Amino acid sequence: MNTRKPLGRIGELVRTFGSAVAAAAAVERGHRPTNKDLVMLGIDPLHFDRIRKY
Template sequence: MDRGLFFVIGDFFSTFGSAASASRAVEAGRKPRPSDLKKLGIDPAAFDRTGRF
């Protein structure tokens, strides 16, 4: 095991956490944090244009 493996595992959990956080925000009718959207590869400005919030 080297640092690369730990980085990949940490990045996986970080991405999963961002997905869960964004999902909870949308379900509650709130706008997700821009940092969570960026981590998921979603442009926050484009998300604002969806018209749901």
């Protein structure tokens, strides 16, 4: 049995959660999240730039 895959999935989950926290904090501060965080969350950075602020 390969023990690396389950640990890899847990690591991926932790990285995704970290990107979500970083992106949320950036938006809350009024800044743009990094491209790396947006891509990790499955958001196209070009589409993120098109979001209008109300």
